[in-house]
Amino acid sequence: MKNNIEVFPVIVPAANRLKSYNFFLVKNEHSLILIDAGLNTEDCWDSLLKTLKNHGFTLTDITGILLTHHHTNHIGLVNRIVSTHSIPVYAHPYAIHLLRRDIEYVKMRAEFFRKLYQEMGEKQVANLKNPIILGEKNKIHCEILEFTNHQLFGFELFEIPGHAPDQVAFYHKDSKWLFAGDILIDTISSNAYIEPNYDGSRTNSVIQQKLSLEKCLSLDAELVYSGHSMIIKTPNELIEKRIKELDEKASKYINIIKSGISTASGVAQLRYNDRYEKQFFSIMSQVIGYLDYLEFQGKIKKEMEKGIWHYYK
Numbered sequence: 542m543k544n545n546i547e548v549f550p551v552i553v554p555a556a557n558r559l560k561s562y563n564f565f566l567v568k569n570e571h572s573l574i575l576i577d578a579g580l581n582t583e584d585c586w587d588s589l590l591k592t593l594k595n596h597g598f599t600l601t602d603i604t605g606i607l608l609t610h611h612h613t614n615h616i617g618l619v620n621r622i623v624s625t626h627s628i629p630v631y632a633h634p635y636a637i638h639l640l641r642r643d644i645e646y647v648k649m650r651a652e653f654f655r656k657l658y659q660e661m662g663e664k665q666v667a668n669l670k671n672p673i674i675l676g677e678k679n680k681i682h683c684e685i686l687e688f689t690n691h692q693l694f695g696f697e698l699f700e701i702p703g704h705a706p707d708q709v710a711f712y713h714k715d716s717k718w719l720f721a722g723d724i725l726i727d728t729i730s731s732n733a734y735i736e737p738n739y740d741g742s743r744t745n746s747v748i749q750q751k752l753s754l755e756k757c758l759s760l761d762a763e764l765v766y767s768g769h770s771m772i773i774k775t776p777n778e779l780i781e782k783r784i785k786e787l788d789e790k791a792s793k794y795i796n797i798i799k800s801g802i803s804t805a806s807g808v809a810q811l812r813y814n815d816r817y818e819k820q821f822f823s824i825m826s827q828v829i830g831y832l833d834y835l836e837f838q839g840k841i842k843k844e845m846e847k848g849i850w851h852y853y854k
């Protein structure tokens with residue numbers, strides 16, 4: 542046991558670009574914590590039980606669950622675990638209404654995206670409503686506790702929004718191990734997803750992503766336990782690469798704006814072709830996030846004409 546902490550990764554293969562769904566059993570002096578909870582599938586459930594068994598534990602030995610963010614592939618087994626024995630589940634305050642599927646919030650969020658897509662020049666918003674409805678299927682039924690401290694179960698907590706507004710990292714200082722959700726993935730650069738802020742404005746997802754990457758860099762972690770793909774052994778190198786890629790991507794968007802395409806929807810269709818409709822939600826998040834980033838840097842500006850935002854160099 543290094544520095545009083547032992548990590549038992551649960552790695553479940555994924556047949557997509559993420560390569561795997563990862564979540565982690567972490568044993569320290571007084572607790573056995575689960576960081577994230579995979580997808581709600583038999584594969585994930587069996588892998589969790591097997592990992593517990595291999596290390597001499599059972600389900601009821603788990604003393605608490607920490608969630609890095611609200612996405613469905615990180616929270617899947619929470620309801621099942623908590624139904625076997627009652628343990629505290631912790632998440633960022635922003636995640637609570639998402640995880641609980643609060644009806645007022647779900648309605649506000651759907652209206653937020655409908656209006657956003659319309660203003661970004663997408664003409665068929667009515668046909669695209671599905672991705673913006675939060676399904677009941679992944680609702681968390683138990684009580685969820687908000688992180689109120691910056692210390693929990695021997696970890697330091699850091700907010701690292703961008704990929705999700707509620708994303709947090711858990712840092713174990715003595716071992717320099719960082720559990721960082723999806724901010725850093727070995728095989729792909731992590732998407733930044735727009736969500737509504739409490740006041741109805743949108744999150745500056747790409748700007749946040751960059752700041753969060755810089756925050757992780759400053760920790761000088763030795764190992765990053767990532768939510769997907771491999772555990773990252775030279776994190777600083779990869780973080781620097783991701784920050785560089787972010788700015789390279791931004792300059793591609795400037796070039797599209799320069800060529801005379803002025804709406805976010807137009808930019809997305811040009812850049813992503815037939816992927817545009819299939820991956821509408823994540824592509825529009827990317828494009829709008831990058832346009833916000835460029836506007837923030839003063840490299841482009843926008844003007845509203847007849848209810849639609851147009852971007853200019």
Ligand SMILES: [Zn+2]
Nearest residue numbers: 610612704723
């Ligand atoms: Zn995620």
